[in-house]
Amino acid sequence: MFETLTGKLQEVFKxxxxxxxxxxxxxxxxxxxxxxxxxxxxxxxxxxxxxVDDVQAKALGAAVAKSVSPGQQIIKIIHDELVxxxxxxxxxxxxxxxxxxxxxxxxxxxxxxxxxxxxxxxLKSKGRSPMLVACDxxxxxxxxxxxxxxxxxxxxxxxxxxxxxxxxxxxxxxRVAPIQNRNVLIFDTAGRHQIDEPLMQELVELKxxxxxxxxxxxxxxxxxxxxxxxxxxxxxxxxxxGFILSRMDGDARGGAALSMNxxxxxxxxxxxxxxxxxxxxxxxxxxxASRILGMGDIVSLVEKAQESVDAEKAAKLxxxxxxxxxxxxxxxxxxxxxxxxxxxxNLLAMIPGAANVKNL
Numbered sequence: 527m528f529e530t531l532t533g534k535l536q537e538v539f540k541x542x543x544x545x546x547x548x549x550x551x552x553x554x555x556x557x558x559x560x561x562x563x564x565x566x567x568x569x570x571x572x573x574x575x576x577x578v579d580d581v582q583a584k585a586l587g588a589a590v591a592k593s594v595s596p597g598q599q600i601i602k603i604i605h606d607e608l609v610x611x612x613x614x615x616x617x618x619x620x621x622x623x624x625x626x627x628x629x630x631x632x633x634x635x636x637x638x639x640x641x642x643x644x645x646x647x648x649l650k651s652k653g654r655s656p657m658l659v660a661c662d663x664x665x666x667x668x669x670x671x672x673x674x675x676x677x678x679x680x681x682x683x684x685x686x687x688x689x690x691x692x693x694x695x696x697x698x699x700x701r702v703a704p705i706q707n708r709n710v711l712i713f714d715t716a717g718r719h720q721i722d723e724p725l726m727q728e729l730v731e732l733k734x735x736x737x738x739x740x741x742x743x744x745x746x747x748x749x750x751x752x753x754x755x756x757x758x759x760x761x762x763x764x765x766x767x768g769f770i771l772s773r774m775d776g777d778a779r780g781g782a783a784l785s786m787n788x789x790x791x792x793x794x795x796x797x798x799x800x801x802x803x804x805x806x807x808x809x810x811x812x813x814x815a816s817r818i819l820g821m822g823d824i825v826s827l828v829e830k831a832q833e834s835v836d837a838e839k840a841a842k843l844x845x846x847x848x849x850x851x852x853x854x855x856x857x858x859x860x861x862x863x864x865x866x867x868x869x870x871x872n873l874l875a876m877i878p879g880a881a882n883v884k885n886l
Contacts, residue, residue, distance in 0.1 A: 568781030637772035643675035
Protein backbone atom coordinates (compact mmCIF):
# COMPACT_ATOMS: atom_id res chain seq x y z
CA MET A 527 0.00 0.00 0.00
CA PHE A 528 2.74 2.49 0.91
CA GLU A 529 4.93 1.61 -2.06
CA THR A 530 4.84 5.08 -3.65
CA LEU A 531 5.36 6.87 -0.33
CA THR A 532 8.25 4.55 0.53
CA GLY A 533 9.90 5.20 -2.82
CA LYS A 534 9.70 8.97 -2.46
CA LEU A 535 10.99 8.90 1.12
CA GLN A 536 13.90 6.72 0.04
CA GLU A 537 14.87 9.42 -2.47
CA VAL A 538 14.77 12.05 0.28
CA PHE A 539 16.87 9.87 2.59
CA LYS A 540 19.42 9.30 -0.14
CA UNK A 541 19.84 13.06 -0.43
CA UNK A 542 20.05 13.47 3.35
CA UNK A 543 22.76 10.84 3.66
CA UNK A 544 24.83 12.75 1.13
CA UNK A 545 25.05 15.84 3.29
CA UNK A 546 28.26 16.11 5.25
CA UNK A 547 26.70 18.81 7.35
CA UNK A 548 23.05 19.69 7.89
CA UNK A 549 21.92 23.30 7.78
CA UNK A 550 18.48 24.87 8.32
CA UNK A 551 18.33 25.39 4.55
CA UNK A 552 18.99 21.80 3.43
CA UNK A 553 16.82 20.41 6.25
CA UNK A 554 13.96 22.60 5.02
CA UNK A 555 14.53 21.42 1.43
CA UNK A 556 14.43 17.75 2.46
CA UNK A 557 11.35 18.16 4.63
CA UNK A 558 9.57 20.01 1.85
CA UNK A 559 9.92 16.83 -0.21
CA UNK A 560 8.69 14.75 2.74
CA UNK A 561 5.63 16.98 3.00
CA UNK A 562 4.89 16.61 -0.72
CA UNK A 563 5.28 12.82 -0.41
CA UNK A 564 2.79 12.73 2.47
CA UNK A 565 0.25 14.86 0.61
CA UNK A 566 0.59 12.67 -2.48
CA UNK A 567 -0.12 9.68 -0.20
CA UNK A 568 -3.45 11.40 0.60
CA UNK A 569 -2.50 12.28 4.18
CA UNK A 570 -4.67 15.03 5.67
CA UNK A 571 -3.13 18.45 4.91
CA UNK A 572 -3.05 19.64 8.53
CA UNK A 573 -1.60 16.32 9.69
CA UNK A 574 1.15 16.48 7.07
CA UNK A 575 2.02 20.09 7.95
CA UNK A 576 2.15 19.35 11.69
CA UNK A 577 4.30 16.26 11.08
CA VAL A 578 6.88 18.21 9.06
CA ASP A 579 6.90 21.09 11.56
CA ASP A 580 7.54 18.67 14.44
CA VAL A 581 10.36 16.92 12.57
CA GLN A 582 11.96 20.24 11.64
CA ALA A 583 11.81 21.53 15.22
CA LYS A 584 13.47 18.39 16.58
CA ALA A 585 16.03 18.23 13.77
CA LEU A 586 17.20 21.79 14.35
CA GLY A 587 17.35 21.26 18.11
CA ALA A 588 18.96 17.80 18.11
CA ALA A 589 22.54 17.22 19.14
CA VAL A 590 24.06 14.98 16.49
CA ALA A 591 25.64 11.85 17.95
CA LYS A 592 29.24 11.26 16.90
CA SER A 593 28.50 7.65 15.95
CA VAL A 594 25.98 8.55 13.24
CA SER A 595 25.90 10.95 10.32
CA PRO A 596 23.65 14.02 10.46
CA GLY A 597 21.46 12.50 7.73
CA GLN A 598 20.94 9.33 9.74
CA GLN A 599 19.94 11.42 12.74
CA ILE A 600 17.17 13.11 10.73
CA ILE A 601 15.95 9.74 9.45
CA LYS A 602 15.74 8.52 13.06
CA ILE A 603 13.69 11.60 13.99
CA ILE A 604 11.34 11.02 11.02
CA HIS A 605 10.93 7.36 12.06
CA ASP A 606 10.07 8.29 15.64
CA GLU A 607 7.59 10.96 14.54
CA LEU A 608 6.01 8.51 12.09
CA VAL A 609 5.52 5.99 14.90
CA UNK A 610 3.80 8.72 16.94
CA UNK A 611 1.64 9.64 13.97
CA UNK A 612 0.49 6.03 13.62
CA UNK A 613 -0.34 5.67 17.30
CA UNK A 614 2.92 5.13 19.23
CA UNK A 615 2.16 1.60 20.46
CA UNK A 616 -0.01 -1.44 19.79
CA UNK A 617 -3.53 -0.98 21.13
CA UNK A 618 -5.22 -4.24 22.07
CA UNK A 619 -8.95 -4.91 22.08
CA UNK A 620 -10.70 -4.30 25.40
CA UNK A 621 -12.97 -7.33 25.65
CA UNK A 622 -13.34 -7.99 29.34
CA UNK A 623 -16.65 -9.30 30.69
CA UNK A 624 -18.88 -12.03 29.39
CA UNK A 625 -20.19 -11.51 26.92
CA UNK A 626 -17.84 -8.79 25.71
CA UNK A 627 -19.45 -6.66 23.02
CA UNK A 628 -17.83 -5.19 19.89
CA UNK A 629 -19.82 -2.79 17.72
CA UNK A 630 -18.63 -2.47 14.11
CA UNK A 631 -19.72 0.69 12.31
CA UNK A 632 -18.94 2.36 9.00
CA UNK A 633 -20.19 3.34 5.58
CA UNK A 634 -21.49 1.00 2.89
CA UNK A 635 -18.71 -0.73 1.02
CA UNK A 636 -16.16 -0.38 3.80
CA UNK A 637 -16.08 -4.14 4.37
CA UNK A 638 -17.89 -4.35 7.73
CA UNK A 639 -19.55 -7.73 7.15
CA UNK A 640 -16.39 -9.42 5.89
CA UNK A 641 -14.40 -7.80 8.69
CA UNK A 642 -16.91 -9.09 11.26
CA UNK A 643 -16.24 -12.64 10.06
CA UNK A 644 -12.47 -12.05 10.03
CA UNK A 645 -12.65 -10.68 13.56
CA UNK A 646 -14.66 -13.69 14.71
CA UNK A 647 -12.09 -16.09 13.27
CA UNK A 648 -9.22 -14.05 14.75
CA LEU A 649 -10.84 -14.11 18.22
CA LYS A 650 -11.34 -17.88 17.91
CA SER A 651 -7.61 -18.25 17.31
CA LYS A 652 -7.06 -16.37 20.57
CA GLY A 653 -9.18 -18.84 22.54
CA ARG A 654 -12.41 -16.80 22.64
CA SER A 655 -15.92 -18.03 21.71
CA PRO A 656 -17.37 -15.34 19.45
CA MET A 657 -20.83 -14.98 17.93
CA LEU A 658 -21.75 -12.70 15.03
CA VAL A 659 -24.93 -10.65 15.36
CA ALA A 660 -26.74 -9.59 12.17
CA CYS A 661 -27.87 -5.99 12.76
CA ASP A 662 -27.88 -4.87 9.12
CA UNK A 663 -31.57 -5.22 8.33
CA UNK A 664 -31.55 -2.88 5.31
CA UNK A 665 -28.97 -4.04 2.78
CA UNK A 666 -30.32 -6.87 0.59
CA UNK A 667 -28.65 -10.20 1.38
CA UNK A 668 -26.56 -8.70 4.21
CA UNK A 669 -27.78 -11.33 6.66
CA UNK A 670 -27.26 -14.14 4.15
CA UNK A 671 -23.72 -12.91 3.49
CA UNK A 672 -22.94 -12.92 7.22
CA UNK A 673 -24.39 -16.42 7.60
CA UNK A 674 -22.28 -17.69 4.70
CA UNK A 675 -19.15 -16.20 6.24
CA UNK A 676 -20.14 -17.64 9.60
CA UNK A 677 -20.30 -21.12 8.11
CA UNK A 678 -16.90 -20.63 6.46
CA UNK A 679 -15.28 -19.61 9.74
CA UNK A 680 -17.38 -21.92 11.94
CA UNK A 681 -18.59 -18.95 13.98
CA UNK A 682 -22.34 -18.92 14.84
CA UNK A 683 -24.53 -16.07 13.59
CA UNK A 684 -27.47 -14.71 15.57
CA UNK A 685 -30.47 -13.44 13.57
CA UNK A 686 -34.11 -12.57 14.22
CA UNK A 687 -35.85 -13.15 10.86
CA UNK A 688 -38.34 -10.41 10.01
CA UNK A 689 -37.34 -8.18 12.93
CA UNK A 690 -36.43 -4.61 11.93
CA UNK A 691 -35.85 -3.18 15.41
CA UNK A 692 -32.06 -3.27 15.66
CA UNK A 693 -31.76 -2.61 19.45
CA UNK A 694 -34.23 -5.48 20.03
CA UNK A 695 -32.09 -7.83 17.90
CA UNK A 696 -29.02 -6.81 19.88
CA UNK A 697 -30.78 -7.26 23.22
CA UNK A 698 -31.89 -10.78 22.30
CA UNK A 699 -28.37 -11.66 21.20
CA UNK A 700 -26.98 -10.56 24.58
CA ARG A 701 -29.54 -12.80 26.32
CA VAL A 702 -28.79 -15.81 24.11
CA ALA A 703 -24.98 -15.56 24.27
CA PRO A 704 -24.52 -17.11 27.77
CA ILE A 705 -26.90 -19.95 26.91
CA GLN A 706 -24.74 -20.82 23.89
CA ASN A 707 -21.49 -20.32 25.83
CA ARG A 708 -20.46 -17.35 23.69
CA ASN A 709 -18.23 -14.80 25.41
CA VAL A 710 -17.77 -12.22 22.63
CA LEU A 711 -20.53 -10.66 20.51
CA ILE A 712 -19.63 -8.90 17.26
CA PHE A 713 -22.42 -6.64 15.97
CA ASP A 714 -22.46 -6.14 12.19
CA THR A 715 -24.39 -2.89 11.69
CA ALA A 716 -25.92 -1.21 8.66
CA GLY A 717 -24.00 1.36 6.66
CA ARG A 718 -24.97 4.14 4.27
CA HIS A 719 -23.45 5.61 1.14
CA GLN A 720 -22.96 8.79 3.13
CA ILE A 721 -23.26 9.83 6.74
CA ASP A 722 -26.86 10.76 7.53
CA GLU A 723 -28.82 11.46 10.68
CA PRO A 724 -31.02 8.28 10.61
CA LEU A 725 -27.86 6.14 10.45
CA MET A 726 -26.27 7.95 13.35
CA GLN A 727 -29.41 7.93 15.47
CA GLU A 728 -29.83 4.18 15.04
CA LEU A 729 -26.20 3.63 16.03
CA VAL A 730 -26.58 5.91 19.07
CA GLU A 731 -29.63 3.90 20.20
CA LEU A 732 -27.80 0.63 19.58
CA LYS A 733 -24.86 1.84 21.63
CA UNK A 734 -27.19 2.66 24.54
CA UNK A 735 -28.84 -0.77 24.32
CA UNK A 736 -25.64 -2.79 24.02
CA UNK A 737 -23.09 -0.74 26.00
CA UNK A 738 -20.17 -2.18 24.02
CA UNK A 739 -16.60 -2.28 25.27
CA UNK A 740 -15.38 -1.54 21.76
CA UNK A 741 -16.90 0.69 19.05
CA UNK A 742 -14.71 0.16 16.00
CA UNK A 743 -15.04 2.05 12.74
CA UNK A 744 -14.29 -0.19 9.76
CA UNK A 745 -12.77 2.06 7.10
CA UNK A 746 -11.61 1.19 3.61
CA UNK A 747 -7.95 2.22 3.45
CA UNK A 748 -8.41 2.90 -0.27
CA UNK A 749 -10.60 5.94 0.45
CA UNK A 750 -7.58 7.84 1.73
CA UNK A 751 -8.12 11.24 3.32
CA UNK A 752 -11.91 10.93 3.04
CA UNK A 753 -11.79 7.95 5.43
CA UNK A 754 -10.19 10.21 8.02
CA UNK A 755 -12.97 12.78 7.59
CA UNK A 756 -15.61 10.06 8.02
CA UNK A 757 -13.78 8.83 11.12
CA UNK A 758 -13.94 12.28 12.69
CA UNK A 759 -17.71 12.49 12.13
CA UNK A 760 -18.40 9.00 13.52
CA UNK A 761 -16.18 9.74 16.50
CA UNK A 762 -18.11 12.94 17.26
CA UNK A 763 -21.38 11.01 17.53
CA UNK A 764 -20.30 7.64 18.97
CA UNK A 765 -17.02 8.22 20.82
CA UNK A 766 -15.15 5.52 18.91
CA UNK A 767 -12.60 3.33 20.67
CA GLY A 768 -10.56 2.58 17.56
CA PHE A 769 -10.41 1.58 13.91
CA ILE A 770 -10.07 -1.45 11.69
CA LEU A 771 -8.63 -0.63 8.28
CA SER A 772 -9.79 -2.95 5.51
CA ARG A 773 -8.02 -3.55 2.18
CA MET A 774 -4.59 -2.59 3.44
CA ASP A 775 -3.21 -4.96 0.80
CA GLY A 776 -4.49 -2.72 -2.02
CA ASP A 777 -2.59 -0.22 -4.13
CA ALA A 778 -4.15 2.85 -2.48
CA ARG A 779 -1.94 5.57 -1.07
CA GLY A 780 -2.52 4.90 2.63
CA GLY A 781 -3.40 8.37 3.83
CA ALA A 782 -6.15 7.04 6.09
CA ALA A 783 -3.75 5.02 8.22
CA LEU A 784 -1.49 8.05 8.62
CA SER A 785 -4.26 10.52 9.49
CA MET A 786 -6.85 8.81 11.66
CA ASN A 787 -5.03 8.68 14.98
CA UNK A 788 -3.89 12.31 14.80
CA UNK A 789 -7.39 13.57 13.87
CA UNK A 790 -9.37 11.57 16.45
CA UNK A 791 -6.95 10.47 19.14
CA UNK A 792 -8.11 6.89 18.63
CA UNK A 793 -5.81 4.07 17.46
CA UNK A 794 -5.92 1.74 14.49
CA UNK A 795 -6.24 -1.65 16.22
CA UNK A 796 -6.46 -4.17 13.39
CA UNK A 797 -5.91 -4.22 9.62
CA UNK A 798 -7.32 -6.42 6.87
CA UNK A 799 -4.47 -7.62 4.66
CA UNK A 800 -6.27 -9.74 2.07
CA UNK A 801 -9.51 -11.27 0.88
CA UNK A 802 -9.35 -14.48 2.93
CA UNK A 803 -11.14 -14.62 6.28
CA UNK A 804 -7.77 -15.31 7.94
CA UNK A 805 -6.29 -12.07 6.61
CA UNK A 806 -6.58 -9.91 9.73
CA UNK A 807 -3.60 -8.64 11.69
CA UNK A 808 -2.86 -6.56 14.76
CA UNK A 809 -1.67 -3.07 13.84
CA UNK A 810 1.80 -2.28 15.21
CA UNK A 811 2.71 1.41 14.64
CA UNK A 812 6.46 0.88 15.02
CA UNK A 813 6.50 -2.02 12.57
CA UNK A 814 4.37 -0.13 10.06
CA ALA A 815 6.65 2.92 10.32
CA SER A 816 9.66 0.72 9.56
CA ARG A 817 7.90 -0.72 6.51
CA ILE A 818 6.98 2.73 5.23
CA LEU A 819 10.61 3.86 5.57
CA GLY A 820 11.86 0.78 3.72
CA MET A 821 13.48 -0.70 6.84
CA GLY A 822 11.47 -3.92 6.71
CA ASP A 823 9.67 -5.75 9.49
CA ILE A 824 11.53 -8.91 10.42
CA VAL A 825 9.46 -9.51 13.58
CA SER A 826 6.20 -9.75 11.60
CA LEU A 827 7.88 -11.92 8.98
CA VAL A 828 9.05 -14.38 11.64
CA GLU A 829 5.57 -14.42 13.23
CA LYS A 830 3.99 -15.20 9.85
CA ALA A 831 6.49 -17.98 9.27
CA GLN A 832 5.76 -19.48 12.70
CA GLU A 833 2.03 -19.45 11.97
CA SER A 834 2.34 -20.95 8.49
CA VAL A 835 5.26 -23.36 8.71
CA ASP A 836 5.00 -26.75 10.39
CA ALA A 837 8.16 -27.01 12.54
CA GLU A 838 8.16 -30.82 12.51
CA LYS A 839 7.76 -30.93 8.75
CA ALA A 840 10.54 -28.35 8.37
CA ALA A 841 12.90 -30.50 10.45
CA LYS A 842 12.16 -33.54 8.26
CA LEU A 843 12.73 -31.48 5.14
CA UNK A 844 16.10 -30.33 6.48
CA UNK A 845 17.16 -33.95 6.86
CA UNK A 846 16.04 -34.72 3.30
CA UNK A 847 18.05 -31.78 1.98
CA UNK A 848 21.16 -32.95 3.84
CA UNK A 849 20.75 -36.44 2.35
CA UNK A 850 20.09 -35.05 -1.15
CA UNK A 851 16.57 -36.57 -1.15
CA UNK A 852 14.65 -33.36 -1.90
CA UNK A 853 11.82 -34.04 -4.43
CA UNK A 854 9.49 -31.97 -6.59
CA UNK A 855 6.68 -32.86 -4.19
CA UNK A 856 8.71 -31.35 -1.34
CA UNK A 857 9.27 -28.26 -3.46
CA UNK A 858 5.52 -27.96 -4.10
CA UNK A 859 4.77 -28.21 -0.39
CA UNK A 860 7.29 -25.47 0.32
CA UNK A 861 5.65 -23.20 -2.26
CA UNK A 862 2.25 -23.85 -0.67
CA UNK A 863 3.60 -22.91 2.76
CA UNK A 864 5.00 -19.64 1.38
CA UNK A 865 1.65 -18.99 -0.29
CA UNK A 866 -0.12 -19.38 3.05
CA UNK A 867 2.01 -16.54 4.40
CA UNK A 868 0.33 -14.11 2.01
CA UNK A 869 1.14 -12.22 -1.22
CA UNK A 870 4.83 -12.16 -2.11
CA UNK A 871 4.92 -8.36 -2.36
CA ASN A 872 3.73 -8.14 1.26
CA LEU A 873 6.49 -10.49 2.37
CA LEU A 874 9.09 -8.49 0.46
CA ALA A 875 7.98 -5.34 2.27
CA MET A 876 9.00 -7.03 5.54
CA ILE A 877 12.57 -7.70 4.39
CA PRO A 878 14.92 -4.71 4.81
CA GLY A 879 15.91 -3.36 1.42
CA ALA A 880 13.77 -5.84 -0.53
CA ALA A 881 10.65 -3.68 -0.87
CA ASN A 882 12.06 -2.03 -3.96
CA VAL A 883 12.71 -5.27 -5.86
CA LYS A 884 10.83 -5.00 -9.14
CA ASN A 885 9.60 -7.36 -11.84
CA LEU A 886 10.13 -10.63 -10.01
